[in-house]
């Protein structure tokens with residue numbers, strides 16, 4: 261298969277993690293005889309520095325004309341620490357999501373057996389946890405009208421949702437539940453927010469009409485935040501609005517062992533975008549300590565999006581192997597950790613190892629690896 265992939269590394273650790281994903285995708289293309297073409301463009305703070313715009317027209321055009329987008333991360337402390345900056349890196353990502361019509365962000369969360377004992381959460385509570393969060397991505401408070409009063413004493417962000425916006429992502433969540441545990445939990449704040457009451461009404465009606473076989477339940481977001489830690493195994497598919505999904509998915513990453521493992525796919529119209537759930541982790545930029553796996557697994561989701569399931573599985577198996585063998589960055593492997601690029605090299609060699617020498621060799625030899 262021929263795929264044109266737009267690569268938007270962004271800021272902070274974005275370039276170094278995305279570089280590993282390109283490495284891994286190239287290994288997949290070689291092994292399975294595909295043609296993947298990568299073209300890079302600037303976004304975020306890097307694009308503001310260069311062109312004064314966090315989403316330059318050329319970047320948007322490239323994305324629209326590509327088959328898929330591989331996105332790193334955006335954000336820089338110089339903007340985080342300057343609340344009065346009018347042009348901000350995050351605007352680039354939000355505009356890209358809107359322009360590409362990416363209304364659903366799909367964030368799978370699972371506990372890797374090999375990492376269970378390293379989680380700060382109790383092993384018996386997280387073993388077997390396996391959920392997917394469907395986060396609405398182009399509506400709600402992140403996109404509502406913003407204003408600050410002339411005297412600077414009051415500010416507001418409007419939260420708006422329409423039935424159409426709710427239904428289209430709810431359908432995707434219910435469809436996913438059909439193939440999984442047949443349960444959808446709608447996370448909202450319907451005891452307080454009018455928008456949440458519209459979500460409940462709309463989702464309930466849709467479930468009764470189109471998905472009677474799916475169990476639908478409801479949780480207020482404050483309780484959901486607690487349940488995520490106390491009993492994450494109760495969740496199968498979580499459906500929620502933009503901001504709640506942003507927050508509870510970072511929380512859910514603790515179950516997986518590190519936010520550096522959590523992949524995502526943003527879908528909607530034609531061109532889908534694949535990105536880790538984490539941000540630009542600026543403290544780690546250039547140090548070789550960022551975990552590239554979230555980006556690499558997002559690349560696996562990219563392949564699944566085109567039905568390249570065996571190819572995606574080769575990535576997932578390689579990642580499982582790296583975790584089992586502790587070929588991991590310091591967020592997971594505190595003692596003898598591997599650098600960002602060494603983890604990428606390892607995954608590349610496992611994928612390229614068509615004879616499965618590495619997998620079958622009991623005395624696994626990582627001669628080509630150096631522990632930093």
Ligand SMILES: NC(=O)C1=CN([C@@H]2O[C@H](COP(=O)(O)OP(=O)(O)OC[C@H]3O[C@@H](n4cnc5c(N)ncnc54)[C@H](O)[C@@H]3O)[C@@H](O)[C@H]2O)C=CC1
Nearest residue numbers: 333334335336340519520537538539540541542550551591
């Ligand atoms: N999609 C995006 O591009 C996002 C961008 N941001 C931006 O990123 C910047 C930093 O935001 P933070 O709140 O610090 O969130 P962050 O996700 O960048 O980092 C939070 C913490 O998570 C851990 N972490 C994140 N990525 C990791 C990785 N690959 N490997 C190992 N550990 C990792 C680190 O302990 C880090 O201190 C801000 O400018 C923010 O606006 C934040 C979230 C998403």
Ligand SMILES: CC(C)CC(=O)C(=O)O
Nearest residue numbers: 350353354402506537538
């Ligand atoms: C710019 C932010 C909305 C990014 C973020 O935190 C996310 O998408 O998870």
Ligand SMILES: [Mg+2]
Nearest residue numbers: 506507510537
């Ligand atoms: Mg976030």
